[in-house]
Amino acid sequence: MSSSMLFNITTLSYMVSMLIFFVFLGSKNKTVGLAGSLTAYFGLIVQTAAILLRWKESYDMGHGHAPLSNLYESVVFFSWTIILIYAIIEFKYRYRVIGAFVVPFALLGMAWAQLGLNSGIEPLVPALQSNWLLYHVITCFLGYAAFAVACGISIMYLIKERKEDNAATTPAGGIVAMFPSIKVLDDLNYRAIMIGFPLLTLGIVTGAAWANYAWGTYWSWDPKETWSLIVWFIYAAFLHARITRGWVGRRAAILSVVGFAATIFCYLGVNLFLSGLHSYGKSPM
Amino acid sequence: MTTNKRGFAQTLWDFFCSLKLSIVLLILLAATSIIGTIIPQSPPKEYLVTISEAKFKFYNAMGFFDMYHSWWFILLLYLLTVNLVACSIKRLPRVWKIVSEPTLVMDDGMEKTLSLTHEFKMPKDAASVREKLTAFLAKEFSAPVITEVDGAWHLFSQKTPWCRLGVYVVHLSIIIIFIGALIGSFFGYKAYVNIVEGTSTSTVHSARNEKPIDLGFSVRCDKFSVSFYDTGAPKEFKSLLTIIDNGQPVPGLTSRPTIVNDPLTYKGITFYQSSYGPASEGSNSYLTVRPRKGGEPVKLVVRQGEKTSLPGGGTLEVLESTQEVRNFIPEFSGPAAKVEVTPPNGRPYSFLVFKNYPNLDEQRGGDLIFTYEGSDEKYFTGLQVAHDPGVWVVWSGCILMVVGIMMAFFMSHKRIWVRVANGRIVMGGTASKNPAGFQLAFDALVEKLKQQL
Numbered sequence: 152m153s154s155s156m157l158f159n160i161t162t163l164s165y166m167v168s169m170l171i172f173f174v175f176l177g178s179k180n181k182t183v184g185l186a187g188s189l190t191a192y193f194g195l196i197v198q199t200a201a202i203l204l205r206w207k208e209s210y211d212m213g214h215g216h217a218p219l220s221n222l223y224e225s226v227v228f229f230s231w232t233i234i235l236i237y238a239i240i241e242f243k244y245r246y247r248v249i250g251a252f253v254v255p256f257a258l259l260g261m262a263w264a265q266l267g268l269n270s271g272i273e274p275l276v277p278a279l280q281s282n283w284l285l286y287h288v289i290t291c292f293l294g295y296a297a298f299a300v301a302c303g304i305s306i307m308y309l310i311k312e313r314k315e316d317n318a319a320t321t322p323a324g325g326i327v328a329m330f331p332s333i334k335v336l337d338d339l340n341y342r343a344i345m346i347g348f349p350l351l352t353l354g355i356v357t358g359a360a361w362a363n364y365a366w367g368t369y370w371s372w373d374p375k376e377t378w379s380l381i382v383w384f385i386y387a388a389f390l391h392a393r394i395t396r397g398w399v400g401r402r403a404a405i406l407s408v409v410g411f412a413a414t415i416f417c418y419l420g421v422n423l424f425l426s427g428l429h430s431y432g433k434s435p436m
Numbered sequence: 437m438t439t440n441k442r443g444f445a446q447t448l449w450d451f452f453c454s455l456k457l458s459i460v461l462l463i464l465l466a467a468t469s470i471i472g473t474i475i476p477q478s479p480p481k482e483y484l485v486t487i488s489e490a491k492f493k494f495y496n497a498m499g500f501f502d503m504y505h506s507w508w509f510i511l512l513l514y515l516l517t518v519n520l521v522a523c524s525i526k527r528l529p530r531v532w533k534i535v536s537e538p539t540l541v542m543d544d545g546m547e548k549t550l551s552l553t554h555e556f557k558m559p560k561d562a563a564s565v566r567e568k569l570t571a572f573l574a575k576e577f578s579a580p581v582i583t584e585v586d587g588a589w590h591l592f593s594q595k596t597p598w599c600r601l602g603v604y605v606v607h608l609s610i611i612i613i614f615i616g617a618l619i620g621s622f623f624g625y626k627a628y629v630n631i632v633e634g635t636s637t638s639t640v641h642s643a644r645n646e647k648p649i650d651l652g653f654s655v656r657c658d659k660f661s662v663s664f665y666d667t668g669a670p671k672e673f674k675s676l677l678t679i680i681d682n683g684q685p686v687p688g689l690t691s692r693p694t695i696v697n698d699p700l701t702y703k704g705i706t707f708y709q710s711s712y713g714p715a716s717e718g719s720n721s722y723l724t725v726r727p728r729k730g731g732e733p734v735k736l737v738v739r740q741g742e743k744t745s746l747p748g749g750g751t752l753e754v755l756e757s758t759q760e761v762r763n764f765i766p767e768f769s770g771p772a773a774k775v776e777v778t779p780p781n782g783r784p785y786s787f788l789v790f791k792n793y794p795n796l797d798e799q800r801g802g803d804l805i806f807t808y809e810g811s812d813e814k815y816f817t818g819l820q821v822a823h824d825p826g827v828w829v830v831w832s833g834c835i836l837m838v839v840g841i842m843m844a845f846f847m848s849h850k851r852i853w854v855r856v857a858n859g860r861i862v863m864g865g866t867a868s869k870n871p872a873g874f875q876l877a878f879d880a881l882v883e884k885l886k887q888q889l
């Protein structure tokens with residue numbers, strides 16, 4: 152069994168899980184919801200095995216390194232962290248329906264990686280040969296994943312709030328009735344960001360420490376660094392919005408969605424649109 | 437006049453104490469930071485000629501070419517700092533009071549404000565209730581402080597009160613990081629230097645203004661090398677560096693390998709492997725030439741850029757040479773050269789010769805067969821040089837920030853009061869974070885206590 156086969160099974164699991172979750176939204180049948188979660192967890196376990204296997208395969212090829220070195224590997228890892236954070240939040244707070252808004256992000260990542268990206272295992276270029284790579288990438292991606300979960304929750308918040316505003320005329324029913332109350336969604340959004348913010352902070356700090364170790368400057372306003380700081384500013388604004396009258400709820404949810412859009416730009420957009428500006432040996436991702 | 441003045445000062449103070457200002461500043465910083473990721477910073481001339489005159493003037497006036505050091509961006513950072521300090525000055529005393537002077541007594545008014553309360557039946561042996569409660573709280577929660585007011589007994593226990601300071605630790609850490617950055621920019625420098633193999637230098641060039649900076653010791657590059665993976669991708673760039681201080685090589689820093697991700701530090705100055713290239717000044721290439729018809733091979737020493745005459749007439753020139761041809765032609769490895777031969781009365785022609793493939797030139801079919809023995813061409817190693825006395829301040833700030841965030845997010849100041857008065861036992865509790873979690877803990881405590889009374 153090769154890692155790429157396991158990755159295909161993972162992608163399939165996330166697809167099935169997402170479809171089951173959509174049926175769950177329509178049917179409101181608890182057993183269907185459980186099946187959706189379990190399918191996602193099955194995918195998570197298979198994906199864990201696949202990542203470890205790919206790690207081993209790189210050693211078999213003679214240039215062993217953690218599978219976090221190119222776009223394909225990072226997208227796969229991102230999907231993995233999204234389901235992991237979802238699992239943590241589901242276990243702690245027991246709101247299964249969030250899966251319907253979070254699993255699609257993981258599926259999107261896996262599908263893109265499997266269909267559109269070069270999956271070859273390549274040796275590490277000198278700039279990446281450092282343990283800092285591991286610390287830096289793991290903390291950043293766990294942070295990003297928590298923001299993905301928060302974004303899914305915020306979208307639910309905005310949909311539900313909209314429906315409830317109209318509820319004066321038409322009673323809120325249908326799919327939205329399944330959602331937790333907007334108070335709970337607001338709280339879950341905050342909790343997801345409480346997981347993501349410290350991880351992003353650690354990600355930026357380890358990145359700065361690595362840059363200082365490898366290039367002699369902890370901060371050089373390189374586009375990637377700057378975008379990670381932009382993301383950090385947005386979530387810092389979110390944290391303060393939560394304790395300021397007039398900014399709670401709707402505006403905080405919008406900040407959370409904007410924050411995740413900035414996160415995705417930081418992760419992908421910088422490399423796709425701004426990569427021409429990167430200096431020598433300085434493109435960790 | 438004075439009231440007016442005070443009015444203004446008060447307004448200014450309120451302005452800087454406002455959390456709305458913080459949110460606006462954070463969003464402004466996020467939004468404006470985008471500019472510098474789109475417009476090249478310190479752009480090369482090739483970029484400048486592609487934009488219109490008007491655009492250039494506007495960008496230049498706004499400082500967009502060095503945006504993160506422009507006056508308005510720095511102003512935003514200073515405003516953030518003032519906002520942070522003002523907010524902390526305003527709120528810290530209140531929080532400090534909660535931490536240092538806890539409310540020891542839960543009166544009726546306070547009881548009503550607590551969302552978690554429970555009343556117990558007074559057990560028969562009321563005399564030992566106080567000891568029981570004290571022992572219970574000490575065992576199950578934390579040791580209580582006991583106060584007697586008008587014959588009523590009050591017990592107060594708390595856990596991790598200091599975690600309320602977490603937010604202020606985070607805010608302090610931001611200021612410490614700013615201070616570290618300022619120290620670095622005033623007392624440190626970034627520089628670069630190119631050192632040819634076998635030579636040494638004691639001056640480097642400032643990255644900001646090219647000015648020479650004296651190191652106070654010298655650095656020698658003994659050797660530079662590049663190695664490659666089978667795929668042709670570079671595997672390692674390595675310089676062997678020796679530090680020479682007072683004319684003596686420094687022990688431990690003699691021919692010390694310096695690679696990307698493993699810099700060399702001496703006296704607070706750090707050298708980073710950053711680039712490399714051929715040292716272009718006149719090197720010699722060594723070739724052997726023999727006629728295809730047979731005859732003695734002749735050794736040639738060819739200076740780069742000069743023509744050398746060949747046995748039997750004609751000239752040869754080495755156009756380019758490299759120590760590692762793989763960079764250009766992945767199928768080959770080792771040293772190679774591009775040579776141009778001009779026959780006595782013919783047109784010049786050029787071809788490649790490889791050191792590692794000595795028989796290859798026979799297949800070219802020329803009258804003369806060349807083999808390449810390499811050159812004494814040297815590399816230079818490009819080093820980045822950094823001296824930053826503020827960096828430890830920055831790291832302390834970063835560690836403090838992470839600790840502060842953990843305190844603020846994942847720890848909770850939990851308080852429990854018990855009042856024994858008028859034949860009633862009332863317990864109340866509150867937590868600064870995660871009320872749902874604390875409710876479970878509170879209910880569990882109540883259940884346990886019920887059984888023990």
Ligand code: HEM
Pocket residue numbers: 387390391393394454455457458461515516517519520521523527603606607610841844845
């Ligand atoms: C303009 C600058 C800032 C001001 C005036 C400010 C002010 C405040 C205030 C008043 C609080 C509430 C404290 C309380 O609950 O009693 C707070 C909370 C907090 N601040 Fe700031 N802050 C600023 C910038 C930042 C930045 C840049 C960060 C980045 C890490 C940050 C991180 C936090 C955190 C983590 C909390 C706790 C939020 C929570 O518990 O949900 N602050 N800030």
